[in-house]
Amino acid sequence: MSVKTIEDVEFGVELPVFEPDTSLDNVGAFARAVGWGGARFESHEGAREEGFPGALVPGIMGMGFLTSAIHQWAPAGQVEHVDTVFRAPMLADTPAIISAVVTDIDEDIVELDMTVKNTKDETRVFGTAKVRLPLG
Secondary structure (H helix, E strand, O other), rough: OOOOOHHHOOOOEEEOEEEOOOOOHHHHHHHOOOOOOOHHHOOOHHHOOOOOOOOOOOHHHHHHHHHHHHHHHHHOOOOEEEEEOOOOOEEOOOOEEEEEEEEEEEEEEEEEEEEEEEOOHHHHHHHHEEOOOOOO
């Protein structure tokens, strides 16, 4: 369910789960587009040679995934702030399951607690977001 205005938002509501494209092709294309091309983002073998468990999803891409989850839920929302804590690497070709819950509503700002987990239910990233929504 998507929301259009602040009046559509209820405290404690969980946003629809969002599963972004973490494929190696997509991650590599993003990394090259932002000037971060290289083994750690484009090759599982190359990333392992650098000491990583596999090709990494760049942190800024993960934050973009959080923003995409917000816009799926509130297309008219303006993301004011995203604050994240990276607990463990997000790996390319590994599903990322993004969930969020409304933790505060203040005038025209909604605050969300957000989490990125893998299919083993391990938290990779968590954080908060503030989203400005139109008044009804």
